[in-house]
Amino acid sequence: MKWSENAWDEIENIYCSIIEMPFNQELLSGTLLLERFQFYMQQDGVYLVEFSRALSLIASRCFNHPYTLDFIRFAEGAIVVERSLHEGYFKQFNVTGTTEASPTCQNYTQFLLTKASLDQVEVAMAAVLPCFWIYKKAGDYIYANQHEGINPYQEWINTYAGEEFGLLVEKAIAICDAVAETCSALQREQMTKAFVMASKLEWMFWDSAYRLEKWPV
Numbered sequence: 275m276k277w278s279e280n281a282w283d284e285i286e287n288i289y290c291s292i293i294e295m296p297f298n299q300e301l302l303s304g305t306l307l308l309e310r311f312q313f314y315m316q317q318d319g320v321y322l323v324e325f326s327r328a329l330s331l332i333a334s335r336c337f338n339h340p341y342t343l344d345f346i347r348f349a350e351g352a353i354v355v356e357r358s359l360h361e362g363y364f365k366q367f368n369v370t371g372t373t374e375a376s377p378t379c380q381n382y383t384q385f386l387l388t389k390a391s392l393d394q395v396e397v398a399m400a401a402v403l404p405c406f407w408i409y410k411k412a413g414d415y416i417y418a419n420q421h422e423g424i425n426p427y428q429e430w431i432n433t434y435a436g437e438e439f440g441l442l443v444e445k446a447i448a449i450c451d452a453v454a455e456t457c458s459a460l461q462r463e464q465m466t467k468a469f470v471m472a473s474k475l476e477w478m479f480w481d482s483a484y485r486l487e488k489w490p491v
């Protein structure tokens with residue numbers, strides 16, 4: 275069994291819970307309150323900047339030139355999506371100003387940056403994989419189950435259900451499987467642990483947007 279198959283089995287229940295979340299169900303029906311989507315967009319802007327820094331760190335730590343190039347491209351992709359958020363949705367939905375990270379966004383991005391800088395690079399690669407894989411799966415699910423008619427969030431749905439993003443995701447999974455082959459059982463376990471933790475944080479990210487999460491102090 276490939277490492278990724280086993281890792282996905284570990285998070286299947288988290289993924290199922292993610293697609294059932296009110297945020298995603300309302301996104302697919304187009305009924306999600308604009309305020310919640312705006313909150314999400316703004317936090318995702320913060321997230322994507324830090325995510326691309328984590329990917330760049332991993333790129334610099336790869337031993338193998340093709341992987342370095344792949345991670346540089348992933349980092350570039352995250353910045354391109356962030357820019358298009360600013361130029362598209364931020365304008366369309368009147369989202370302004372810079373934002374402080376919410377508690378969950380802070381938790382998630384710092385987790386990724388810590389893994390990317392301090393952990394074994396294979397573990398860092400596993401930590402960023404849910405960001406690709408869960409979004410692809412959730413994007414495909416939302417795309418396939420969306421309702422007839424106009425959905426104000428269509429462009430977002432198309433981004434993650436799109437073929438271009440799908441190719442990046444396949445590559446990220448294939449790299450994790452290839453590096454897992456070179457790891458010990460203990461190291462593979464650490465990869466899976468990081469993968470599961472990032473999946474929990476993905477769940478929390480949507481939940482925090484739905485709740486319009488604030489700092490308690």
Ligand SMILES: Cc1ncc(CO)c(N)n1
Pocket residue numbers: 318321322404405406409476479
């Ligand atoms: C929180 C989050 N995770 C993953 C992605 C997709 O890269 C995103 N845009 N935002």
